[in-house]
Amino acid sequence: MSFPSRKAAIVGVYTSEQARALQRTVWSLELECIKGALADAGLSHEDVDGLIPMSFQAPVTVHMQWAEQLGGRPISFLSIGSGAGSAAKAALAVASGMASVVVVFFANAGFRLGPQGSSGQPGAPRVADMNHMIHGTYMSPWYAMWTRRYLHQYKARPEHLAEYSVIARHHATLNPASVMGGRGEITVDDVLGSRMIADPLHLLECPLDNDGGYAFVVASEAVARDCRKKPIWILGGAEAIYTDFYQTITPDWIGNERQAVRTSADQAFGMAGVSRDDIDVAGLYDCYPITVARDLEEMGFCAVGEGADYIHEGHLRLGGKMPANTDGGLLSNSHNGNPSGMQVIEVARQLRGECGERQVPGAKIGCALSQGFAVHGLGATLIMAAN
Amino acid sequence: MSQPYLKPLPKKEPENAPLWEGLAQHEFRVPKCDQCGAWNWVPYPACRSCLSEDMTWTPLSGKGEVFTYTIVHRGLGAFHQEVPYVVALVRMEAPGGSRDVIVLGNIRNVAFEDLHIGMPVQMTFQDIEGEDVTLWDFAPAER
Numbered sequence: 001m002s003f004p005s006r007k008a009a010i011v012g013v014y015t016s017e018q019a020r021a022l023q024r025t026v027w028s029l030e031l032e033c034i035k036g037a038l039a040d041a042g043l044s045h046e047d048v049d050g051l052i053p054m055s056f057q058a059p060v061t062v063h064m065q066w067a068e069q070l071g072g073r074p075i076s077f078l079s080i081g082s083g084a085g086s087a088a089k090a091a092l093a094v095a096s097g098m099a100s101v102v103v104v105f106f107a108n109a110g111f112r113l114g115p116q117g118s119s120g121q122p123g124a125p126r127v128a129d130m131n132h133m134i135h136g137t138y139m140s141p142w143y144a145m146w147t148r149r150y151l152h153q154y155k156a157r158p159e160h161l162a163e164y165s166v167i168a169r170h171h172a173t174l175n176p177a178s179v180m181g182g183r184g185e186i187t188v189d190d191v192l193g194s195r196m197i198a199d200p201l202h203l204l205e206c207p208l209d210n211d212g213g214y215a216f217v218v219a220s221e222a223v224a225r226d227c228r229k230k231p232i233w234i235l236g237g238a239e240a241i242y243t244d245f246y247q248t249i250t251p252d253w254i255g256n257e258r259q260a261v262r263t264s265a266d267q268a269f270g271m272a273g274v275s276r277d278d279i280d281v282a283g284l285y286d287c288y289p290i291t292v293a294r295d296l297e298e299m300g301f302c303a304v305g306e307g308a309d310y311i312h313e314g315h316l317r318l319g320g321k322m323p324a325n326t327d328g329g330l331l332s333n334s335h336n337g338n339p340s341g342m343q344v345i346e347v348a349r350q351l352r353g354e355c356g357e358r359q360v361p362g363a364k365i366g367c368a369l370s371q372g373f374a375v376h377g378l379g380a381t382l383i384m385a386a387n
Numbered sequence: 388m389s390q391p392y393l394k395p396l397p398k399k400e401p402e403n404a405p406l407w408e409g410l411a412q413h414e415f416r417v418p419k420c421d422q423c424g425a426w427n428w429v430p431y432p433a434c435r436s437c438l439s440e441d442m443t444w445t446p447l448s449g450k451g452e453v454f455t456y457t458i459v460h461r462g463l464g465a466f467h468q469e470v471p472y473v474v475a476l477v478r479m480e481a482p483g484g485s486r487d488v489i490v491l492g493n494i495r496n497v498a499f500e501d502l503h504i505g506m507p508v509q510m511t512f513q514d515i516e517g518e519d520v521t522l523w524d525f526a527p528a529e530r
Contacts, residue, residue: 115463122391124518125464129397129406130429134522135493136394136459136466141474144457152455152504198474199458247429249476251487253454 003271004095009224009231010087010384011217012041013345018179018212018334022109026055026213029107031069033215041217042228043101045070050077050093050102050218052086054338077102081239082370083341085380088237088268090218100220107213108337113139114209130247140206142246143288144198146253146375150290151200153254154305158200160312162191164289165204165331167317172328174318174358179208180332207287207335214341216348232348232384235365236271238264239380246374253375254294254304261298261371261379268381269300274365276301281350281360282316282324283343283368286331292316292324294376295369318358326350326358340370344382351386392515393465399520403430405444410521413512416444417481417488426484436485447488449510450528451477454489456502473497477508477525494525501527 014036016022016029030053038045048070053062063078077099079089083106090102115138127133132142150156166188172181186204194203224231240263243250250256269276276299284295293307301322302310310316316324327333327346334342347366349355363386370380399407409416418427422439433440456475459466466472473494481488494508507528514521 115461115467124392124394124396124515126398127395129400129403131395131397132491133395133463134397135474135491136463136469136472137474137491138463140461141457141459144459145455145474145476148457149455149504196458196460198460199471201457248489248491249454251478251489 003236004091005235005272006233006385007095007221008091008218008234009221010234010344010348011219011224011227011229011231012037012039012043013216013348014040014214015177015342015345016107016213018177018210018336020179020210022211024109024211026107026109029109029213030105033105033107033213034103037103037105037215037217040229041219043217043219046073047101047223048103049073049075050090050099051075052079052081052090052102052104054083054086054104054106054341056338082372082378082380083344084237084368084370084382085239086341087216087218087234087344087382088239088380091234091237094218094220100223102218103215104218104341105213105215106336106338106341109211111337112209113337132246137246139287140198140201142375143290144201147200147288147290149253150293154308156305156308159188159192160308161289161293162188162205164286164292164311164316165191167311168286168325168329168331171318171326171358172332175327175333178328178333179210181328201288204331205289207330208332210334210336212334212336214336214345216341216345230352230386232351232386235274235383235385236268237380237382238267238271239378240264241378243374243377245377249375261295261369261376264379264381265299265369268367268383272383274383278365279322279367280363281326281347281366282322283347283366284324285340285343285369285371286325286329287335287372291371295371298376298379299369299381318360323360326355326360340372340380343368343370347384351384392518395464396515396518396520402432406430407520409444409446410512410523413521414446415449415510415523416446418442419445419484424484425486426481426488427486428488428490447510448480451479451490451508451510451525453494453502453504453506453508454478455504456494458499458502471499473502475508475525490523492523492525494527496526
């Protein structure tokens, strides 16, 4: 048994406007993205027979509503998961004949992950027993605790992590669609001098929290050959989870939360038959600089404890040995609530050669990493190739 | 009359009743597996090591040390009235089990310059006025 490498391809991608507040509904943004990705592929909604909605709550009824919206034809493949994991599962579906055209999509309109001031309620809201909000915790405090532990355990330097924010902003300045690119370049001093959010994380080390949507289409080899643009072939992909949502951690956090990301990366690279050195361009989930450092370590691009050095050495910057998050990533392009398909889309655009000023010259092989729903609690790796 | 408590509170789900009853008595109880001895924090219906459903809610001493922490300057909801506040992951004294007990909570009454990884802390208890809930917190331990 082996993964059906090059038997499925990403044939269409689309990102809507990404902005702090779009006066839109989730459904309308999702529809725009689905139509946009199909148009990019040269396909019709009548071709769709697989759906992977990435909404936070996606029971089968969500798939059924979208099946109805898209014309009421039978949908023969339905799944859930992260962006990279969805692409991998869609590849399996279309390579096996279970479906031939799978759309993966997500949009956010008005939902904010981060704190928005008082709840406005007259009394104390009741939440699940172990919900971290009881302790005033949300994403940034968790990643701050991860960062502090990492800095302590590996004697890493905060300014080396902060350099990631500088790289991401530089890339965003080359991406006209990014939320923050128009604000211009920033320096490490800007990052470490910005407002403290959750010590040691400053504002410019925290992700955006904006509206916007995206979709991409995975199609079988036969369909892909006839699509409008150059197919981006899926060489391998895998997804793993190991823990529940932000309640506690397992002992030896940094030695142990490796499970999901490392498992998915080792599987995906093994399936694809490529080495880490073969990667020309990467999309690494980057909700905070620490996430990128740990992504690099767990994916095997460097040893555990060396991720901050890898960032400092400049390898992720355009012109470096493995440019990453060339759209500006989650810090400077867009964090639209569930952005784990954005890395897949940007890498696919790079492999198509569509990235203009931020194009990585001659990019042939790329990888995307999704993570989330706990600190490295979910990991998914996708390996793609231009030919 | 003090201000009403506006921060999120637990629903006190029935399966966790021993936890909340223990907290009301200022005791922190964690499920310990009767079969394999593993501690199980946070609580699950069965032991995560051997899947036994026979577990005993076992009180901890409340002593622990800081595994990592953050000082939050941008607070969540009603917490924003209290910034800056400390959130920590505390490795609890939990002898004789195969899994560590690492508990999320706030550290109160601490000078920020004293905070450090490895800092000894003691669990404290906060009876929420006007509500049927006692929450846990941490404070620096006497040495």
